[in-house]
Amino acid sequence: MPFLQLSDVSKGYGEGPGRTSVLRDISLTIEKGEFVAIVGYSGVGKTTLINLIAGLARPDSGTVTLNDLEITEPGPDRGIVFQNYSLLPWLNVAENIRLAVDQVFPNWAEAKKSRHVDHYIAMVNLTPARDKKPAELSGGMRQRVSVARALAMDPQILLLDEPLSALDALTRATLQDEIGRIWQENRKTVVLITNDPDEGIYLADRIIPLSAGPNATLGPSLTVDIPRPRDRRALNHDPRFKDLRRQIFAYMLESRAAQRVAVSRKLVLPDLEPEDLDRPRPNAGRVGPIRRGEWKRETVEVQ
């Protein structure tokens, strides 16, 4: 039985002629315990996709189901690490996590709750920063708090929206290892959104490219059959890694080339009134123009 299922999902923003279609024909099935990465260009609709799974947005058509139940609203069974971390700045690290724990395990005793919070703070190596406010943390540390908060809710599925894109390469590598380790420990179902194919291949069981936007859709699902634990340095020379990488880039570049961006716009042709400067024109009872102005539509295809 599929755990998370998206069938023929499409989503756009806006109304009427100004409407932009962002995602179309998205069909995706994820099994329990799977780690799936989705790669795509910036602005293509990756966050939109995560929001659909999280229930923060509803699809225009198609359905999103978790355990065969349609997702209609957000809930703590889907832990989400937002692209910009979304920590509450007036709460310190422990309090941010505690807010989530209070909400998900309201019946736990006080001591159990704080042990739970401390456990997850330790898991992301932030025990020394336990009482710091988000503003006092580096970007990578905030990201780890956000991961700890999501994990502490003990969600059925973990949604990571480009959690590492704001970081430098070295911190990024460290945190990738950390995400890999946490996943090994918990074996949660994970959907990782990323703009870096290497990151996706390194961490995931399956990697799926999104086609270029606007109106993006999912490409072929590529299984990463590289045994774990994966060695980052050895990976670069692994032929399977190279092959996956090549396939992803090929798909994404092709989808971009195939995108004929049609720009269509209104042109206004003005009234045409050639003026004979020698002949006085009557002011009252104006003569009509030689040619009336009109509206034209022009469509240009950009390759």
Place this chain on the structure above:
Amino acid sequence: MKRFRLDWLVLPALGFGAVIAFWYFSSATWAKELPNPTKTWLASRDYVLKPFEKRGEMDQGILRFTWYSLVLVTKGYLLALVLGTPLGFFLGLSKTFTKTFDPIIQILRPVSPLAWLPLGIILFMGAGKSASELGALFTIAVCAMWPTVLNTAVGVRAVPQDYLNVARVLKLSRAKTLWKVLIPATLPYMFTGFRLSLGIAWLVIVAAEMLTGRPGIGGFLWQEYNALVYEHIILCILTIGIVGFVLDRLMSLIELRFKTA
């Protein structure tokens, strides 16, 4: 200009000196009725040096009068906050509420305290002796509440969608969303409103006391004007200014503490 040592002391002193010089000059030339600084000081000495003395209902030390005014202002100000903050939240949260009440708020907001006060007194006519106090409280609350209302509304509208998404994912109840997310996120705006409101409340108290003749810094000012003791008018003006300044400083200290949040 280059900074020099003690410029924080010397430059303000120069400013005060210039105004005092102009004051001497004015009272000697074009404003003959204006008592000069020396005369003002001599006539005010008793009130300043024995600030808490009570010689009669309308003849008390300057800080005693200030105290009466502050008590009344505090009451009216708290009333303004209690009314204004929830109103601001409703305006910020509900578009329908905004559409319904924003026009009337925009019309009532610029009305001067001098116009509200008679209405306030009429409203509480039935209260007998305390009518003037209730009328003054009403006036302070109605005039001082608007900055709180508007700043709170702006603050609520400015709460980042991210924070609200966190509340939605955690399924926080309405009450919890309000207390754990909306209010903390709005606090900096609210305190800016609170500070501006306090400034207005202090402006209004003087007008209210002048019209009702209550003992207090404004009442004293008006009485001394009628008694032709012009020195005391100046004393009152200076006191009102200094107290207003101190209040504003105190509020911005509090405001600053919440800014970092």
